[in-house]
Amino acid sequence: MRDVFVRLYNDGLIYQGDYIVNWCPRCHTAISDLEVEYDERNGFLWQILYPFAEGDRGVVVATTRPETMLGDTAVAVSPGDKRYEDKIGRIVILPLVNRRIPIIADDLVSMEFGSGAVKVTPASDPNDFAIAERHRLEVIKIMDGSAVINENGGVYKGQDRYECRENVLRDLEKGGYLVGKEPYVHSVGQCYRCKTDIEPMVSKQWFVKIKPVAKKAIAAVVKGKTKLLPATWESTYFEWMNNIRDWCISRQIWWGHRIPVWYCDTCGKEIVSTKDPTLCPDCRGNSLKQEEDVLDTWFSSALWPFSTLGWPDKTKALKTFYPTSLLITGFDILFFWVARMMMMGLYAMKDVPFRDVYLHALVRDEEGEKMSKSLGNIIDPIEMIEKFGADAFRFTLAAFTAQGRDVRMSEERIAGYKHFVNKIWNATRFTLMNLEDYPGGDVHVEKGDESLPDRWIKHRLNITIDEVVGSLNEYRFNDAASSIYQFVWHEFCDWYLELIKPTLYGKSDPAKRLAAQHTLFTVMKATLKLLHPFMPFVTEEIWQTLVNDGSSIMVSEFPAPDDGYQDPLADSRMGIIMGVISSIRNIRGEMNIAPSRKLKVVIATQEERSLEVVGTGAGYIVNLANLNNLVVDRSEEEPNNAATGIIGAIKVFVLLEGMDTAGEKARLEKEMARVNKDLMIISKKLANRDFMAKASREVIEKEEEKFRGIKEKHDVLETALKRLQNMA
RNA sequence: AGGCGGGUAGCUCAGCGGGAAGAGCGCCACGCUUACACCGUGGAAGUCACAGGUUCGAAUCCUGUUCCGCCUACCA
Numbered sequence: 011m012r013d014v015f016v017r018l019y020n021d022g023l024i025y026q027g028d029y030i031v032n033w034c035p036r037c038h039t040a041i042s043d044l045e046v047e048y049d050e051r052n053g054f055l056w057q058i059l060y061p062f063a064e065g066d067r068g069v070v071v072a073t074t075r076p077e078t079m080l081g082d083t084a085v086a087v088s089p090g091d092k093r094y095e096d097k098i099g100r101i102v103i104l105p106l107v108n109r110r111i112p113i114i115a116d117d118l119v120s121m122e123f124g125s126g127a128v129k130v131t132p133a134s135d136p137n138d139f140a141i142a143e144r145h146r147l148e149v150i151k152i153m154d155g156s157a158v159i160n161e162n163g164g165v166y167k168g169q170d171r172y173e174c175r176e177n178v179l180r181d182l183e184k185g186g187y188l189v190g191k192e193p194y195v196h197s198v199g200q201c202y203r204c205k206t207d208i209e210p211m212v213s214k215q216w217f218v219k220i221k222p223v224a225k226k227a228i229a230a231v232v233k234g235k236t237k238l239l240p241a242t243w244e245s246t247y248f249e250w251m252n253n254i255r256d257w258c259i260s261r262q263i264w265w266g267h268r269i270p271v272w273y274c275d276t277c278g279k280e281i282v283s284t285k286d287p288t289l290c291p292d293c294r295g296n297s298l299k300q301e302e303d304v305l306d307t308w309f310s311s312a313l314w315p316f317s318t319l320g321w322p323d324k325t326k327a328l329k330t331f332y333p334t335s336l337l338i339t340g341f342d343i344l345f346f347w348v349a350r351m352m353m354m355g356l357y358a359m360k361d362v363p364f365r366d367v368y369l370h371a372l373v374r375d376e377e378g379e380k381m382s383k384s385l386g387n388i389i390d391p392i393e394m395i396e397k398f399g400a401d402a403f404r405f406t407l408a409a410f411t412a413q414g415r416d417v418r419m420s421e422e423r424i425a426g427y428k429h430f431v432n433k434i435w436n437a438t439r440f441t442l443m444n445l446e447d448y449p450g451g452d453v454h455v456e457k458g459d460e461s462l463p464d465r466w467i468k469h470r471l472n473i474t475i476d477e478v479v480g481s482l483n484e485y486r487f488n489d490a491a492s493s494i495y496q497f498v499w500h501e502f503c504d505w506y507l508e509l510i511k512p513t514l515y516g517k518s519d520p521a522k523r524l525a526a527q528h529t530l531f532t533v534m535k536a537t538l539k540l541l542h543p544f545m546p547f548v549t550e551e552i553w554q555t556l557v558n559d560g561s562s563i564m565v566s567e568f569p570a571p572d573d574g575y576q577d578p579l580a581d582s583r584m585g586i587i588m589g590v591i592s593s594i595r596n597i598r599g600e601m602n603i604a605p606s607r608k609l610k611v612v613i614a615t616q617e618e619r620s621l622e623v624v625g626t627g628a629g630y631i632v633n634l635a636n637l638n639n640l641v642v643d644r645s646e647e648e649p650n651n652a653a654t655g656i657i658g659a660i661k662v663f664v665l666l667e668g669m670d671t672a673g674e675k676a677r678l679e680k681e682m683a684r685v686n687k688d689l690m691i692i693s694k695k696l697a698n699r700d701f702m703a704k705a706s707r708e709v710i711e712k713e714e715e716k717f718r719g720i721k722e723k724h725d726v727l728e729t730a731l732k733r734l735q736n737m738a
Numbered sequence: 739a740g741g742c743g744g745g746u747a748g749c750u751c752a753g754c755g756g757g758a759a760g761a762g763c764g765c766c767a768c769g770c771u772u773a774c775a776c777c778g779u780g781g782a783a784g785u786c787a788c789a790g791g792u793u794c795g796a797a798u799c800c801u802g803u804u805c806c807g808c809c810u811a812c813c814a
Contacts, residue, residue: 416743435773706757
């Protein structure tokens with residue numbers, strides 16, 4: 011901390027001066043611009059008459075803070091304002107105080123606001139202070155550190171600022187100077203720590219000349235040496251950094267790092283040093299007094315990325331870890347801390363402190379309000395954890411964290427993910443039950459013993475791993491979370507576990523059973539690892555019981571895509587079988603057939619490949635669609651009393667004795683309507699000359715393919731409907 | 739005042755380097771089938787804020803309008 015201060019000082023980037031700062035009358039300290047919070051207030055805009063010294067009427071000024079008039083040293087008007095052109099340079103008498111003050115012209119004054127004339131109180135307003143500097147006006151402080159009027163306030167001495175306001179108003183009114191009052195909403199700065207109204211006040215403070223340092227921090231982001239993510243934050247960062255003002259780093263509080271500056275009692279020399287000096291280098295005097303002010307806590311915080319690694323020593327840690335790879339933080343800390351770490355890192359280390367800065371979403375309450383203690387709308391994470399579990403809560407946060415958006419926390423969503431944790435737990439129970447006799451260790455499984463579902467689920471797992479890894483690399487946590495969710499629930503649990511149940515339960519084929527167990531174990535382990543960053547507790551617990559070799563999932567290797575798992579053929583075969591099963595289930599559901607009733611089904615197709623896939627997968631279809639009879643053939647003949655389903659080139663007939671023909675007709679017509687709509691859209695497209703001429707060949711082929719598929723479906727539906735007509 | 743983000747199914751939100759609208763929850767129907775009723779199967783549900791434009795084609799790109807949220811600055 012001292013090292014940086016001394017270097018900045020020697021480089022001429024630290025200076026001390028009388029400036030107007032944000033002063034907290036309760037904390038008795040200056041605070042930085044960033045530490046001021048603004049609050050809308052219903053107040054008044056008062057109009058006060060300042061008479062000319064010559065005795066004629068005078069000018070009217072408007073103010074929200076009449077009490078500050080005690081410190082007025084001028085009245086300012088806009089240079090281009092015709093109304094006041096001839097009055098510039100004249101003298102007015104400040105009411106109640108009887109001070110003679112000039113009328114001056116300054117660009118800062120707007121002609122439109124109020125009366126067009128503004129009172130100038132350099133010691134109590136930042137703008138007025140700037141005007142005073144330009145016009146060399148006197149600066150009269152009228153308050154002490156507690157915002158109580160001092161001796162410059164004459165009879166009002168000893169009054170609090172708000173008490174004084176009332177008295178000043180009363181006296182102005184009495185003297186006939188108060189000429190107007192209207193309700194006015196304006197914002198008042200408050201101390202972010204204690205909420206006391208800030209009093210802009212002139213005092214001696216230490217500042218960092220920030221522009222030169224900020225310039226480098228801007229360039230680092232422009233050049234991409236540090237990336238802000240989501241990238242939209244970069245424009246916000248630039249906006250702020252380009253308009254940055256000098257940083258007030260001194261504080262008048264009793265805690266914190268004292269500024270490493272000493273004053274010689276003998277000759278008044280200012281000594282700036284990293285080590286406590288004992289002698290004045292100039293006069294050899296030994297009576298030295300250290301500066302009373304301490305540093306803004308953000309000053310040392312800004313050094314965090316390298317000071318924690320041992321700087322200024324050239325430590326191994328510093329060499330190894332600086333620049334760090336990633337900082338994750340909230341956007342509200344971007345200026346407070348991130349920008350300052352950037353500036354100080356570049357200054358002291360000549361390199362950025364971090365490669366990536368990920369600005370995560372802010373969690374808001376269910377109404378989208380920012381949580382705050384005073385609003386009382388804090389969602390306590392501990393309560394959520396007690397109610398839904400740490401893993402469900404954590405997973406929810408990840409699932410909600412889409413880039414560039416804030417999170418509106420909703421308990422319903424957390425509850426949904428609690429169910430997901432439960433689902434995982436139950437899948438684990440299933441796995442444990444069915445692995446009881448699994449030998450473990452290096453089980454050898456012949457490729458040929460692996461079933462279609464085994465190959466399929468590994469293929470899907472591989473895709474999931476690829477998606478999750480890709481999403482995490484881009485900080486797309488919500489995409490990673492939904493990929494895992496989708497895989498675990500809707501592929502692994504919904505399909506794979508159901509598909510292998512007969513193999514696991516029946517002990518007729520030990521080799522296939524072992525292969526299924528092996529796949530189950532393998533996929534389960536990889537899934538747990540994928541889930542672990544999102545659900546650390548449950549996954550570790552399961553790992554300990556399932557793997558049970560004394561290892562921790564925390565230190566296991568994160569899954570990486572494995573080409574050996576790729577099996578697009580299994581994927582497409584499984585897709586056909588799943589399509590057939592879904593189609594039968596759909597008919598069952600729509601025709602209101604009880605889930606327990608076993609069905610007879612005929613599957614017909616002229617396509618050899620489909621015939622083969624459905625034929626070899628018949629067992630899965632019988633099982634998952636709950637059939638007691640399945641015929642697969644290439645016959646063109648279509649059975650009567652059958653509900654029809656279509657999956658590409660495959661026709662599915664669910665045989666129903668005494669079928670509800672009206673119900674089936676309605677079902678087919680609904681499907682037909684959907685098909686017709688699609689058909690119309692696509693045929694219109696294909697009939698469009700411009701489309702055929704201008705669209706890419708890929709797109710056209712895709713559309714034509716789509717058209718063929720839908721047309722096929724349309725024809726099947728048509729014949730099925732005709733058959734129903736004939737039956738009736 | 740300036741900047742940024744958003745308005746997509748009843749709710750909370752994905753999709754937005756243009757080619758048939760997605761998820762979770764909720765809702766409806768049917769089911770206690772030896773992992774799970776915190777479940778299973780099926781289903782209904784959207785003029786993608788509005789108006790123009792670019793394009794063969796727009797939720798997706800451009801312009802404008804409107805409403806909401808946030809940030810920064812100022813406010814005599």
